[in-house]
Structure formats: structure tokens, C-alpha cells
Amino acid sequence: xxxxxxxxxxxxKNKGSLTLLVLNYLLLFVGSVSATLxxxxxxxxxxxxxxxxxxxxxxxxxxxxxxxxLPYFLKLTTRRPFTQFTSKIFSISIFVGLMLGLNNLxxxxxxxxxxxxxxxxxxxxxxxxNLILSVLIVKQKVTFSNLNCVILLTVSxxxxxxxxxxxxPPGLTRGKYFVGFFSTVGxxxxxxxxxxxxxxxxxxxxxxxxxxxxxxxxxxxxTALSTVLMVxxxxxxxxxxxxxxxxxxxxxxxxxxxVFNVVTWQxxxxxxxxxxxxxxxxxxxxxxxxxMGINVLGGVVVYGDKFGGVKVVSTVLCVWGFCSYVYxxxxxxxxxxxxxxxxxTEMIEMSRSPSVHNGENSV
Numbered sequence: 001x002x003x004x005x006x007x008x009x010x011x012x013k014n015k016g017s018l019t020l021l022v023l024n025y026l027l028l029f030v031g032s033v034s035a036t037l038x039x040x041x042x043x044x045x046x047x048x049x050x051x052x053x054x055x056x057x058x059x060x061x062x063x064x065x066x067x068x069x070l071p072y073f074l075k076l077t078t079r080r081p082f083t084q085f086t087s088k089i090f091s092i093s094i095f096v097g098l099m100l101g102l103n104n105l106x107x108x109x110x111x112x113x114x115x116x117x118x119x120x121x122x123x124x125x126x127x128x129x130n131l132i133l134s135v136l137i138v139k140q141k142v143t144f145s146n147l148n149c150v151i152l153l154t155v156s157x158x159x160x161x162x163x164x165x166x167x168x169p170p171g172l173t174r175g176k177y178f179v180g181f182f183s184t185v186g187x188x189x190x191x192x193x194x195x196x197x198x199x200x201x202x203x204x205x206x207x208x209x210x211x212x213x214x215x216x217x218x219x220x221x222x223t224a225l226s227t228v229l230m231v232x233x234x235x236x237x238x239x240x241x242x243x244x245x246x247x248x249x250x251x252x253x254x255x256x257x258x259v260f261n262v263v264t265w266q267x268x269x270x271x272x273x274x275x276x277x278x279x280x281x282x283x284x285x286x287x288x289x290x291x292m293g294i295n296v297l298g299g300v301v302v303y304g305d306k307f308g309g310v311k312v313v314s315t316v317l318c319v320w321g322f323c324s325y326v327y328x329x330x331x332x333x334x335x336x337x338x339x340x341x342x343x344x345t346e347m348i349e350m351s352r353s354p355s356v357h358n359g360e361n362s363v
Contacts, residue, residue: 020208021278025287028271032291035264036111036119037298042257043112044303045248051235053108055226056258058101060266061219068212082213084206092201093214097221099190100269104222105229106187113180115305122184127153127321129192130285137196140282145328152321153289156314195272195281202277211277215270290322 039053047053071077085093110119131150134140205211230236243254275284299305 020274024271024274024278026271027267028275028287029291031264031266031268031271032288033294033298035261035268036295037302038257038261038264039111040299040303042261046246047242048246049235049238049242050108050112051226051230051233052239052258053112054105055223055230056261057104057107057265058219058222058226060262061216061223063263063266064212064216064270068209068216079207079209081209084210085213089201089214090217093217094221096194096197097218098225099194100218101222101225103187103190103194104226106183106190110180110184110187113176114184115299119184122181123188126188126192127285127289129189130195130282133193134196134282138199138281140280143328145325146282149286149321149325152317152324156317156321159310159314192285195276195285198273198276199281205277208277211273215273219269286322286325289318
């Protein structure tokens with residue numbers, strides 16, 4: 001089955017793009033699920049440093065440098081890294097990076113005050129914003145499948161908002177719960193804005209390597225913002241005390257949790273950026289929404305989050321919406337294939353038709 005317009009890589013310079021696409025899906029899958037569960041693990045076991053939880057989401061950007069630099073130093077490519085940045089692209093990267101830093105802070109506030117299942121389902125609402133902003137920014141076409149998906153996910157989020165305010169961890173006040181609730185919605189909105197903005201920027205980027213370089217610049221800016229917040233709140237110094245005296249799983253597991261958080265969040269963001277570059281922002285948002293269901297199940301299985309009533313209905317609607325979008329892609333791909341087959345058949349028949357040859361000879 002040929003890829004649809006939503007799935008076709010937007011630049012012919014990405015040879016082996018199907019391999020890159022599969023790789024980025026895997027990065028997003030592993031990164032998203034692992035990072036979400038690890039972040040919750042930190043808070044469940046008495047970690048409380050919101051600034052640290054924000055910092056680990058972007059501090060792993062140096063992990064991108066080896067795959068960017070090694071091909072050049074090993075003579076596998078003649079393209080010199082970081083040499084095609086214009087002042088405009090660099091400025092955009094820094095601005096978007098600061099926006100991501102704010103998004104990370106909002107996500108941390110939400111994740112610290114909500115069960116994994118609730119925060120994951122709330123974040124699925126980013127797809128609604130994603131579609132609207134994609135229409136406005138990158139002229140995304142509205143079809144029955146993506147509109148149906150948006151409607152179902154909107155209903156899912158409304159049901160969750162109305163029915164899950166009682167689903168709070170022990171000791172969490174009503175005020176903090178709603179801080180977490182609206183912080184998570186804000187994180188979804190900011191991330192929905194990030195996706196189409198980067199799709200528009202990536203249309204002027206000619207290779208996957210440059211996309212990775214932009215990702216380094218963006219996450220460096222987000223890390224700088226997070227580091228300023230860490231220093232101003234004394235969070236770096238508090239890490240040692242928290243690991244020794246507060247974290248109830250011991251100092252060793254504390255630092256293991258921090259390190260793996262850094263790595264898994266980097267996988268998540270790298271996978272997201274790669275999917276937007278290789279496909280579209282809407283497709284990236286759809287795939288992230290599909291992972292929300294996995295995160296919900298992860299919270300239920302690993303942490304014993306409650307999963308009944310409203311959450312069951314919300315999850316069913318999320319899955320239903322995602323399946324409708326995938327089916328729309330399948331129908332569109334099938335139609336494109338049939339049209340290509342018809343055109344190919346007509347060309348073969350015309351080339352074999354005697355009347356065509358006679359007409360050509362008479363001319």
C-alpha cells in the first residue's frame with residue numbers, strides 16, 4: 001500500500017525515509033511510555049522537585065551530538081554539521097525551545113498532581129488544538145476522518161473533566177488538583193502549537209541531519225531556561241539532600257531515576273520531531289494520542305490507578321477516534337493506488353492502440 005499524503009515524507013532528499021520513519025515511531029513509543037511512568041515513579045516515591053522534573057525533559061540534548069557529528073568525522077558525509085543555520089532559523093529554534101521549556105514546566109506540574117491515567121487522557125486533547133492550528137498554520141485539509149477523530153477526542157476530554165475531579169492521590173488538595181488539571185491542558189495546547197509551527201519550519205529544511213541540529217538548538221534553549229529556574233530555586237543543591245533523605249527508594253535508585261528520565265525524555269522528543277519532519281504535524285499528533293492509551297494502561301498496571309466508569313468511556317472514545325483516522329488514511333491510500341493503476345492501464349492501452357500509431361504516422 002503506498003503512503004498517503006499525510007504519511008509521505010515531504011522531501012526527496014531523505015533516502016531510506018521509511019527506515020527513519022519506523023525508527024522515529026519506535027523512539028516515540030519507548031520514550032513516551034517510559035518517560036511518563038518514570039516521572040510518576042519519581043513523584044510517587046516522595047520526589048517533589050518540580051524544577052528537576054522540568055529540567056530532565058530537555059537536558060539530554062547532548063545525546064544527539066554523536067549521531068550528528070560522527071558521520072562527518074568518519075567521512076561518511078561531506079556535509080559539515082551546524083553550517084546551514086541562518087539567523088532566522090536559529091532565532092526560531094531558540095524561540096520554540098523556550099516555548100518547549102514552558103511546556104515542560106506545565107507538564108511537570110500536571111504530572112505531579114494527577115494520576116498517570118488522568119494526565120495521559122487530558123494530554124490527548126492536544127490533538128484538537130493540533131488540528132485547528134494545523135489548518136491555520138500549514139493549511140491542513142479537514143476530512144471526515146480527522147474531524148471525526150477530533151470530535152470524539154473532544155467528547156472524551158469533556159467527560160474526563162466532568163467525572164474525574166475526585167480521582168486524586170492521597171493528601172492532594174482540591175486546589176492543587178485543579179492546578180495540575182489546567183497545567184496539563186496548557187501543556188497540551190503549547191505542544192499542539194509546537195507541532196504545526198515546526199512542520200512549517202521543516203519544509204525549508206533539506207535533510208534529517210539539519211532537523212536534528214535544530215532539535216539540539218531548541219532543547220539547549222529549553223535547558224537554559226530550566227537551568228535558570230533550577231538555580232534560582234536552589235533545586236540543584238536540593239537534589240543531593242532529596243536523594244539521601246527524602247526519596248524512599250534510596251539514593252542509588254534516585255540517581256538512576258534521574259538519569260533514565262533524561263534519556264527517555266530525549267527519545268520521546270527526538271521521535272516526535274522526526275515524525276513531524278518525515279510526515280506531518282497532524283500525523284505526529286495522532287500517533288502521540290494513540291500512545292496515550294498505552295500510558296493509561298501503564299498507569300493502571302504499574303501504579304494501580306483507578307480505571308472505571310468515565311475513564312473507560314474516555315479511553316474507548318480515544319481509541320475509536322484514532323481508528324477512524326487510521327481508516328481514513330487507508331481509504332485515501334487505496335484511492336490513490338487505484339487512480340495510479342487506472343492511469344498506468346490507460347497509458348499501456350494507448351501505447352498499444354493501432355489508431356494511436358496511425359494517427360502519429362499520419363501526422
